[in-house]
Structure formats: structure tokens, C-alpha cells
Amino acid sequence: MHELSIARSIVREVEAALQDRPDVQVTVVRLRIGRLSGIVAPALEFGLSFVTEATRLDGARIEITEEPVAVWCSPCQATRTTDGPSVLCPVCDTPSADIRAGRGMQIVNIDLSEPTGVPRDLLEVADVS
Amino acid sequence: MCRDPEPGPAETLVLERNVLSANDARAGVLRERFQTAHTHVINVVSSPGSGKTSLLARLLGDLVGSGVRAAALVADCATDNDAVRLGACGAPVRQIVTDSQCHLEAGVIEDHLAAWSAEGLALRDIDVLVIENIGNLVCPAGFDLGEAERWVMLSVTEGEDKPLKYPAMFAGADLAVVTKVDLAGPCRFDRSTALAAIETVNPGVDIIETSAATGDGCDVLAARLRDAVLRLTEGRAASAAT
Ligand SMILES: Nc1nc2c(ncn2[C@@H]2O[C@H](COP(=O)(O)OP(=O)(O)OP(=O)(O)O)[C@@H](O)[C@H]2O)c(=O)[nH]1
Numbered sequence: 428m429h430e431l432s433i434a435r436s437i438v439r440e441v442e443a444a445l446q447d448r449p450d451v452q453v454t455v456v457r458l459r460i461g462r463l464s465g466i467v468a469p470a471l472e473f474g475l476s477f478v479t480e481a482t483r484l485d486g487a488r489i490e491i492t493e494e495p496v497a498v499w500c501s502p503c504q505a506t507r508t509t510d511g512p513s514v515l516c517p518v519c520d521t522p523s524a525d526i527r528a529g530r531g532m533q534i535v536n537i538d539l540s541e542p543t544g545v546p547r548d549l550l551e552v553a554d555v556s
Numbered sequence: 557m558c559r560d561p562e563p564g565p566a567e568t569l570v571l572e573r574n575v576l577s578a579n580d581a582r583a584g585v586l587r588e589r590f591q592t593a594h595t596h597v598i599n600v601v602s603s604p605g606s607g608k609t610s611l612l613a614r615l616l617g618d619l620v621g622s623g624v625r626a627a628a629l630v631a632d633c634a635t636d637n638d639a640v641r642l643g644a645c646g647a648p649v650r651q652i653v654t655d656s657q658c659h660l661e662a663g664v665i666e667d668h669l670a671a672w673s674a675e676g677l678a679l680r681d682i683d684v685l686v687i688e689n690i691g692n693l694v695c696p697a698g699f700d701l702g703e704a705e706r707w708v709m710l711s712v713t714e715g716e717d718k719p720l721k722y723p724a725m726f727a728g729a730d731l732a733v734v735t736k737v738d739l740a741g742p743c744r745f746d747r748s749t750a751l752a753a754i755e756t757v758n759p760g761v762d763i764i765e766t767s768a769a770t771g772d773g774c775d776v777l778a779a780r781l782r783d784a785v786l787r788l789t790e791g792r793a794a795s796a797a798t
């Protein structure tokens with residue numbers, strides 16, 4: 428399984444995006460995994476639990492949504508969302524080689540918080556009182 | 557205004573970043589290098605033991621025998637046994653030992669091309685570069701190596717429904733090679749079911765049935781590569797003329 432190396436890439440990408448933000452911590456990582464990506468979600472979560480150790484993703488919650496497979500169906504002349512990892516048009520049952528979605532894996536977004544001390548919105552509340 | 561007792565996240569940062577994008581970028585650079593050097597590259601994937609090395613050894617021998625400058629990179633988690641087998645025909649072969657990695661990435665190919673280049677073997681001196689990927693039907697699917705063609709192999713001994721179980725790998729292939737057809741009888745291989753399974757996940761894909769033991773279908777594979785080389789040679793002549 429290459430979920431471990433994918434997990435490492437996720438950490439690398441997130442750290443790269445936070446290069447200019449040395450003082451934030453990641454609390455949630457949201458991922459979108461295509462049904463045809465070959466990536467197994469539990470294995471990926473397991474891998475992440477290892478490779479996030481001592482990084483700013485340590486302890487972050489991982490939220491995974493699955494991206495369904497979409498194919499272009501030529502007889503229907505339409506883009507169809509298929510069942511599971513199949514490439515069969517659900518309407519006319521024709522297999523398609525033109526896969527429009529479901530092969531990739533994206534980091535959708537991440538939630539950040541200050542690592543220590545009082546979070547910013549609590550300070551704002553304190554200011555008001 | 558009512559506030560949660562628990563502070564919410566300070567901020568959500570939108571990334572929308574493809575996790576495989578780093579490999580995709582490197583593979584794109586490799587693809588351009590292969591095109592510039594007029595090298596036809598194939599990435600061969602299958603489950604472990606489907607017969608990649610046996611068939612490729614025959615194919616390389618065929619190509620070298622007909623004057624095609626063929627070379628191979630072969631990946632395994634351990635040992636250089638497969639490189640020894642592939643190199644028997646005299647083609648340059650490098651073993652990629654990946655330790656625990658279960659698939660090849662573009663960066664690894666770059667490293668091995670650089671090592672070849674240091675030994676005096678340049679990409680422009682290679683007409684066909686065969687890359688035997690790690691035996692694994694899951695992981696290599698997501699990793700482009702800059703190849704012109706991806707071949708997926710399915711042996712008659714591993715079950716007709718493999719393509720349905722590993723659709724990502726079969727859907728992404730440019731050629732499906734059925735291997736070990738000499739064993740079809742003893743294995744009660746149901747040919748039409750297997751071909752239908754391939755067709756289901758990759759409609760219209762070319763399918764070639766082969767045996768490394770008898771040589772069946774090897775000529776068809778070799779001819780396919782020779783045609784590709786011919787097209788590239790014409791391209792090379794054309795670009796030399798301009
Ligand atoms: N009968 C028969 N046996 C074959 C054929 N091709 C390969 N084999 C046998 O199948 C076994 C595996 O063959 P390999 O060529 O090493 O397979 P591979 O896909 O390179 O294996 P890995 O690199 O370990 O994944 C060996 O015992 C081969 O002798 C064939 O066409 N017919």
C-alpha cells in the first residue's frame with residue numbers, strides 16, 4: 428500500500444502552504460478521495476496518524492469525503508455519475524473510457540488555530556466585555 | 557450574539573490541492589524529455605508474478621535482435637534477479653530497488669536516467685525504454701512516470717475478474733496484455749469472461765494475448781513497439797530537417 432507515502436505528501440503540501448504562518452496549528456484536514464483513486468481511506472488515516480507526529484498536523488482531525496466516479500456516456504451524450512468504482516453508465520449500462528471525475532485525491536481545506544495561548548475570537552469577546 | 561463555549565477554528569484555509577500533483581509535475585517534465593529524445597517509454601504494471609519479466613525478457617530480445625535500441629528499468633522491493641533476466645539479451649538494464657515502496661514515482665526514474673547518463677548512456681541513444689513497475693495492482697495506478705503507454709498484464713492464472721476488482725489500474729491502461737495463455741487449459745481460464753471484464757472497465761482498449769513460454773503474441777507486441785519507434789524516427793528525421 429502506498430497510503431504511507433500519500434500521507435507524507437499530504438503533510439508536505441500542508442506544511443508548504445503554511446510556510447508564512449509559523450505560529451499556526453492544524454486542527455482539521457479535509458480530503459476528497461476519488462472512488463477510482465485506489466486509495467483506501469482507513470489505511471490513509473492510519474498512515475497519517477504516524478507521519479503527522481511532531482508536525483503541525485499532529486492531532487488534527489481527518490475528514491474524508493468520497494468523490495464519486497463520473498464518466499462521459501457517448502450513447503446518452505451526457506456526463507453520468509456511476510455506482511461505486513464502476514465506469515458503467517447507470518442509465519444505459521454502457522462502459523465508458525472517458526472518466527471525468529473520481530481518479531484524483533485532493534486536500535480540500537484545513538482548519539487552523541493558534542498553537543498556544545488564547546484563540547483570537549475569545550480575545551475579541553474579552554475586548555467587548 | 558450567542559457563542560459556542562468551545563472556540564471554533566480560527567480560520568479555514570482553502571487548498572484544493574491535488575496530492576499527487578508533485579509527481580504529475582515531474583512526470584510532465586519527463587514526458588517532454590522522452591519526446592525530445594524520441595524515446596518511446598512503456599510502463600508495465602500487473603499483480604506480482606503475472607509474468608512481466610518473462611515476457612519483457614523475450615520482447616527485449618526480439619527488439620535488440622531487430623536492431624531496436626531497447627533498454628529497461630526494472631523495479632522490485634528487493635533483489636536484482638529481474639534485472640539479470642532482462643539484461644540477458646544484452647540490452648542495458650538497471651535494477652531499481654525500492655525497499656518498502658510499493659510503486660514507482662517519476663523522481664526515481666529521473667535518478668536512474670541520471671545514473672545512466674553518468675555511465676555514458678543518453679536518452680537519445682534509447683529507442684524503447686521499458687519500465688517494469690512493482691508487481692502491485694493498486695498503488696502504481698496513481699503515479700504517472702511520463703510514459704507514452706501504460707501496459708497492464710493479466711495472467712490466466714489469477715482470475716478472470718481481476719479487472720473488475722482493480723478497475724483503476726485497468727481503466728488507465730493503453731494496452732491490456734493477457735499472459736501465460738499456454739496455461740489457459742489447466743487453469744480453466746474463461747477467456748470470454750476475462751476479455752469482457754477488461755472491456756467493461758476500459759472499453760475499446762487493445763488486448764493482446766501472449767505466452768512467454770511458447771512465444772505466442774510476442775511478435776504482435778514487438779511489432780507494436782517497432783511501429784512506435786518508426787513513427788518517432790520519422791519525427792526525428794523531420795526535426796533534423798528543419
Ligand atoms: N507457463 C508459463 N509460465 C510463465 C509464463 N510467464 C511467466 N511464467 C512463470 O510465472 C512466474 C512469474 O514470472 P515473472 O516473469 O517473474 O513474473 P513478474 O510479473 O515479473 O513477477 P514480479 O516481478 O515478481 O511481480 C515464473 O515462475 C515464470 O516462469 C508463461 O507465459 N507461461
Ligand SMILES: [Mg+2]
Binds near residue numbers: 638688
Ligand atoms: Mg518481475
Ligand SMILES: [Zn+2]
Binds near residue numbers: 521
Ligand atoms: Zn448512458
